Amino acid sequence: MLSIGIGVAEERKGLDVVALGTDRRVERVLSRATVADVVAMTHELSPGVVCIDSPPAWAADGKSRAGERELRRLGITAFSTPTDPGDHAFYRWMRVGFSIFDAIAGDYPRFRGDAVSGTAAEVFPEATAVLLAGRLRSVDESKIRFRRDVLDRHGVDTSGLRRVDAVDAALAALTGVLALAGESSFVGDSAEGVILLPVAGLPVTKLLRKPASSAGRSSTRPRSVLLRAQRPTTWCECGCGAEVRRRFLPGHDAKLRSQLRRRHLGGDEVATERLIDLGWHDAVET
Structure with a gap:
């Protein structure tokens, strides 16, 4: 069984896609892919879960969603998902993410906190890396180095992941692999979107920064x-x-x-x- 992870960016940059086996072997890598490429890949590989580095929809109200606020209480910060801001350039990448969820919804409905298998789940690579490392990044640690180290320690070969978005896609896929094995939890509200996390239980206190x-x-x-x-x-x-x-x-x-x-x-x-x-x-x- 495979897990597909998708690093989302605005349309001109394209998507990064990584497929991981349950043995954590990198089975496929796509760079600068389109939403149509993602649809074709899911049809070809029939993964157990699709993990997308994007919210699935706008917040129900306010400037952020419950899951994002819950992560902040742990010291993990993410881009806030507001109510629909209209044609705002900053949020165009989120609209691409929405389109991926919509395009595969017939085969992979949104994960809402119950069974992971056969769903499309929102993930957040920084949260995955931080929770697997057990700490926040230090102020002088580069994001890509920190995240590569986490993948390396969890048996994922990063030698073929040249872009930071590909590393993020691999972290997304690793989240799915762990979730399929029963190591997962989530934060958020099922109506506006839950974020799948790669640990069975969340820390009870705020994470520390190295x-x-x-x-x-x-x-x-x-x-x-x-x-x-x-x-x-x-x-x-x-x-x-x-x-x-x-x-x-x-x-x-x-x-x-x-x-x-x-x-x-x-x-x-x-x-x-x-x-x-x-x-x-x-x-x-x-």
Whole structure:
């Protein structure tokens, strides 16, 4: 039995599709595919599940869906799915995702929280990677390296996955393989969409972020710092390397947000993803 994972992008970029066997062998890879290619592939391979990196529909009301809010409580951030925003350029990739769900609905109806086999399920590759790793990415870890490492540790050969969207498609497919084996859970509401996750149980507390690399920091600490060693600390999320009790040193969040916002408006996808990772969805959506 196969699991097909689909990395969704707006139409001009095309889709990345990966088919994994239950032995986690990569059976097929498609790049820059169309929705018609996906339909043909599902007819040919008859997978046990199709996992799509996209919501299936707009939110019933508000600026996000219940599943996205549930993930944020764990520290995992995703693009918010609002009510229909009209012809908004930012959300065109979601419309492509909707069209995939619609195109295969006759053979693969939407997963709504019951049996996974024979359905089309919404997945989120970052959530898959984070939950399988048991932690959030550090501020100095590249997304593709982090996600490749997760695939490698779970027996998926990434050597033929050249694009980050192909890596995402493989994570989507791995989510399906694990779900078919009984290792799955979900978040969300069956009416507006549930997100399939590759673990049987979700963490009860917010996931932690691995500290940034300590290269270049002094190996000795003042006595006053050592005396406070048992206090919970982490690194400033702007990447400056300072230890903090909260997420940022005073003012560092505003400075970073402003920088990322400018880059996002200039079309920098890495900056867009960083804004989402930090939970600054309003800076992306406005």
